Amino acid sequence: RKEVExxxxxxxxxxxxxxxxxxxxxxSASQSFFWYRQDCRKEPKLLMSVYSxxxxxxxxxxxxxxxxxxxxxxxxxSKLSDSATYLCVVxxxxxxxxxxxxxxxxxxxxx
Amino acid sequence: ETGVTQTPRHLVMGMTxxxxxxxxxxxxxxxxxxxxxxxxxxxxxxxxxxxxxxVENNSVPSRFSPECxxxxxxxxxxxxxxxxxxxxYLCASSQEDTSTNEKLFFGSGTQLSVL
Numbered sequence: 001r002k003e004v005e006x007x008x009x010x011x012x013x014x015x016x017x018x019x020x021x022x023x024x025x026x027x028s029a030s031q032s033f034f035w036y037r038q039d040c041r042k043e044p045k046l047l048m049s050v051y052s053x054x055x056x057x058x059x060x061x062x063x064x065x066x067x068x069x070x071x072x073x074x075x076x077x078s079k080l081s082d083s084a085t086y087l088c089v090v091x092x093x094x095x096x097x098x099x100x101x102x103x104x105x106x107x108x109x110x111x
Numbered sequence: 112e113t114g115v116t117q118t119p120r121h122l123v124m125g126m127t128x129x130x131x132x133x134x135x136x137x138x139x140x141x142x143x144x145x146x147x148x149x150x151x152x153x154x155x156x157x158x159x160x161x162x163x164x165x166v167e168n169n170s171v172p173s174r175f176s177p178e179c180x181x182x183x184x185x186x187x188x189x190x191x192x193x194x195x196x197x198x199x200y201l202c203a204s205s206q207e208d209t210s211t212n213e214k215l216f217f218g219s220g221t222q223l224s225v226l
Contacts, residue, residue, distance in 0.1 A: 104153075
């Protein structure tokens with residue numbers, strides 16, 4: 001079983017739509033959780049960390065469900081510039097560099 | 112300016128060539144990484160350096176040879192690669208021993224094609 005699983009998509013939504021991505025992880029010992037964004041032919045960039053209590057950054061809301069071992073990302077009022085691949089990333093917290101990346105979910109926002 | 116600089120951006124090489132990828136970080140971090148990203152696959156961790164010492168070699172073939180001369184520079188030496196090694200190679204850095212040690216800052220990557 002893969003460490004981190006994501007629906008690769010693609011998700012195609014109109015501007016202004018709300019879209020949600022889920023991600024599941026296999027190791028219950030995982031301690032840190034992130035969403036990274038990767039534009040086409042570019043490097044991944046940290047979008048936001050995911051905290052147990054859930055957290056929000058503008059139009060983006062991330063939530064963690066430890067019992068079910070899944071993480072979600074909600075994007076409200078989608079913009080054209082949100083088009084990218086969103087990577088779910090899970091860490092063990094204790095070992096340097098031990099981050100597990102999902103394949104990513106591709107999002108295209110159309111006008 | 113990106114905090115992590117990688118060169119070259121693109122590289123085409125034959126299977127008998129020897130080339131090197133270079134990475135430099137300007138963030139004052141003390142850990143650096145090489146990742147491989149193949150099409151339709153998750154990022155794969157290749158090597159981790161902490162305070163210039165290699166702390167992880169993730170079962171990478173010996174045709175990939177990393178070098179970390181100081182905490183700001185990281186190289187990946189390539190020789191006798193195979194076509195299946197064609198991928199995007201990403202360098203990253205982070206600051207160890209902080210609450211943010213798992214937040215990675217990536218370079219723009221080297222798109223490698225092996226013919």
